[in-house]
Amino acid sequence: DTEVTQTPKHLVMGMTNKKSLKCEQHMGHRAMYWYKQKAKKPPELMFVYSYEKLSINESVPSRFSPECPNSSLLNLHLHALQPEDSALYLCASKRSYFTDINEQFFGPGTRLTVL
Amino acid sequence: DQQVKQNSPSLSVQEGRISILNCDYTNSMFDYFLWYKKYPAEGPTFLISISSIKDKNEDGRFTVFLNKSAKHLSLHIVPSQPGDSAVYFCAARLAYSGAGSYQLTFGKGTKLSVIP
Numbered sequence: 001d002t003e004v005t006q007t008p009k010h011l012v013m014g015m016t017n018k019k020s021l022k023c024e025q026h027m028g029h030r031a032m033y034w035y036k037q038k039a040k041k042p043p044e045l046m047f048v049y050s051y052e053k054l055s056i057n058e059s060v061p062s063r064f065s066p067e068c069p070n071s072s073l074l075n076l077h078l079h080a081l082q083p084e085d086s087a088l089y090l091c092a093s094k095r096s097y098f099t100d101i102n103e104q105f106f107g108p109g110t111r112l113t114v115l
Numbered sequence: 116d117q118q119v120k121q122n123s124p125s126l127s128v129q130e131g132r133i134s135i136l137n138c139d140y141t142n143s144m145f146d147y148f149l150w151y152k153k154y155p156a157e158g159p160t161f162l163i164s165i166s167s168i169k170d171k172n173e174d175g176r177f178t179v180f181l182n183k184s185a186k187h188l189s190l191h192i193v194p195s196q197p198g199d200s201a202v203y204f205c206a207a208r209l210a211y212s213g214a215g216s217y218q219l220t221f222g223k224g225t226k227l228s229v230i231p
Contacts, residue, residue, distance in 0.1 A: 004158065042119070042204065042221030043159070056218075090158055101208050101219060102149055107156030 002029075004107035006091050012113045021110045023074040023091030031097045032074040032105060033104070034066060035090040043090055049074060050097040081114045088112075118142045119207050121222035130231050134192040138205030138222055141186065145207035145220075150179060150190045153202045153224070162203070164192070195229045202226045 006024045013019050023032065026081040031050050035043040048056035049068040063085075065077040074091055094100075120139045128134045138148075150202045151159035151164040165179045165188065172179050178191045192199055205222040 007163075008158075040124070040223060042206075042223050043219075044221075045218055048218075092158070099146065102161050102164045104161070106151075106160065108157050 004091055004093055006107040006110050008110060009108070010111045010113075012115065013078065013081065014115050015062075015083070017081075018077070018079045020078065021076040021089055021091075021112070023076075023093075023107055024072055025093045025105070025107075026072055027093065027095075027105070028071075029093035029095050029105075030071060031094050031099070032068060032102050033092040034074070034076055035092065035106075037088045037090060037109070039087075047076075048097075055097065078112075081112075083114050086113045116224075118145075119205055119220050121203075121205055121224040121225050123225050124223070125226040125228070127228045127230060128195045129167060130197055130229055131194045134190075134195045134199065134227055135227065136190040136192075136203050136225050136227065138188045138190075140188075140207050142207070142209070143186070144209055147180070147208040148181060148188050149206045149208070149219070150177075151204040151206060151221075152199075153204060159204055167212075192227075194229075195227075197229045197231050198228055200229045 007022045034046040037043040046060045047066045052068045064079050067075040088109040090109045092104050094104040118134045118141050149164040152160040152162045153159045161178050163174050165181050181188045201223040204224045206219045
């Protein structure tokens with residue numbers, strides 16, 4: 001199984017809603033990533049988890065709250081988002097923090113629309 | 116300030132011909148460069164990479180060239196096939212990202228269309 005799965009595929013939410021994005025991998029990877037990609041822009045790193053601990057937070061607003069409950073799962077909790085947060089949210093994983101970057105596997109993404 | 120630039124948002128090429136996708140960078144601390152391919156509704160998938168100590172890396176139909184003095188790299192696809200139609204992202208890795216984890220900086224992508 002060399003797959004990173006993300007659910008849901010699409011999500012539409014209002015600015016007062018609370019929702020969560022989910023990412024899962026069963027490759028035994030211990031580094032997991034959240035990226036945000038807006039239309040016609042490159043993916044931008046948001047968070048990095050290593051061994052279930054938050055290692056990098058790229059100055060992301062607190063309305064985005066990541067969680068890594070176990071080595072296979074990575075969540076992104078969303079609350080009080082703004083319309084400009086509408087984007088494709090990509091999850092990625094690799095074997096460890098220091099594994100070669102070309103061994104980073106990406107999920108298909110969740111397309112988020114904030115109304 | 117964009118450190119990795121792909122100045123062509125799109126490229127159309129006839130099947131069987133060569134596709135050349137270009138990428139420029141500004142940060143001389145990048146030590147590793149990668150190309151990713153992305154189909155609609157899928158995440159980026161790794162295609163080919165090159166270390167800054169090399170000037171060429173080849174894998175089947177795909178060759179990446181690096182010109183360090185010009186801070187320029189290119190991806191050549193020969194021969195191009197309709198299945199190659201996708202968005203191609205250039206990405207670069209900093210030699211040291213401060214937090215101990217190698218991070219990537221992506222370009223905006225170039226959409227390649229291979230016409231049968």
